[in-house]
Amino acid sequence: MISERASILLKTLVEHHIQDGQPVGSSTLLKVAGLPVSAATIRNVMSDLEERGYLHSPHTSAGRVPTALGYRLFVDTLLQIQAPEDDAVSALRAELNPDKSATELVQAASSLLSNITAQAGLVTVPRQEANQLRQVEFLPLSGNRVLVILVVNEREVQNRIIHTQRPFTEAQLRDAAAMVNQRYAGQALNQVKERILREMREARSQIDSYLEDSLDLASKALDQEGDGEECMMVGESRLLGSATAEEMPTLRDLFESFEQKKDLLHLLERSTRAEGVQIFIGEEAGYDVFGNYSVVTAPYNDGFRTLGVLGVIGPKRMEYARVIPIVDVTARMLSSALSS
Missing domain, CATH: 3.30.390.10 (Enolase-like, N-terminal domain)
Structure with missing residues (x-):
């Protein structure tokens, strides 16, 4: 547990870091958080959060960035989920048409997830x-x-x-x-x-x-049945746009993992056994290549049984408030189309 003041400052810091990708200093928090406290108090709270593993100080900056643990606390207790935009819902409704085949629906879902969230979209094909x-x-x-x-x-x-x-x-x-x-x-x-x-x-x-x-x-x-791709992925190149120079080596490792797909498929298999949206932040995925990235998934079904999993992969500083409901509603609408 952390204090209400620490919660407000952590939430403000994470949201600010998600927005611009830069370390956040105490002076910025003093302006943005709106708390009636001094800069020294904010520095003390930030130091405490860092000692407890929620924040990290890059050696090149006096500011701080969230750790995977900090993001986890933010997502679990501080995040305010946004309702999906009307345009996104309309696009999903138009493309996830029950008249399409299962293969066409899966392909459409992966493309929609990538386009709407500006991350890499993925969908496992219905299990054989x-x-x-x-x-x-x-x-x-x-x-x-x-x-x-x-x-x-x-x-x-x-x-x-x-x-x-x-x-x-x-x-x-x-x-x-x-x-x-x-x-x-x-x-x-x-x-x-x-x-x-x-x-x-x-x-x-x-x-x-x-x-x-x-x-x-x-x-x-x-x-030939079942010899195709086990997982459809669209928009991997979008990850390049959000990567910093320091993240490029790990991004190359992630792309190599995409080629093999073994680690990714193991992670998605875990998601098929869960209900609702699952969020894996950094090392929570269980594989080193996901250290700087988060995976948000949700299973989809045909009304009787789980057929597969869909989701997005993006940097840890993705817009969780927007991405999570998009993944959720896409899974629901794909399930509805496959059930009709």
Whole structure:
């Protein structure tokens, strides 16, 4: 616990630092905070907050900046959340249209988050176990090629072309699709893959050529499913605009982490198991590369189960009062679109 006076000064300092990115001195706080105290009193309070780990004094300045612990206290107890701007809500409502496919909605959400918050926006794609096979159709093309029309979940349609070892007639493909739909429709895609491969492996010598061909077609059709990006990210370059010269080396490390995505995906996986907005400030993320950055996330769903996580990555001095409600409302509106 800190005193009311210390709370006011810490809140003022954090808000001022978020605004201009510079260390804040006691003389500035004396002018801005509006407290009937002397500059010496403010210096004493600042020294106490620094000793307790809430503030840090850069060696090049007499002013102070918040630490991750200071930001955490600010976010948890001192922050005044702003209502999302009408323009932002209108943009979200227009782009997160229920008539779009799940893939289109996820892509739109990541772009919207980046554009509205001026940070890097990210969305994990719906987890494969949440995708269910509704229907598959096979249509013959020239040569040994087959057009696959894959219906996933309620209305997401995916088209792809597969190559087969021999040509098939339209009737043969229609029969194969009917068999696959009868055996696997309504099951999770990853379970369908496993079951098809297991049946082909275990019963290769016992099944007839018709069933073998049908299973082979289904296996090829699903091979590409889930091979795409696990996480869509937009606006990484925006992080450059807010980085100081001292932060550039750590920013390069962060970009390399984005390329590998392992640390980021582990962090987002933790968010899928939580409810509502989660805020990871600096080292709270558990990875050194996030030391100068914060991640604000929220899970999204289809009305029945959590499908993934969306959020933004930005400097620790991001505008939390504005970013947090944008992430929250985007998750709610994406969930609503996917549930409709």
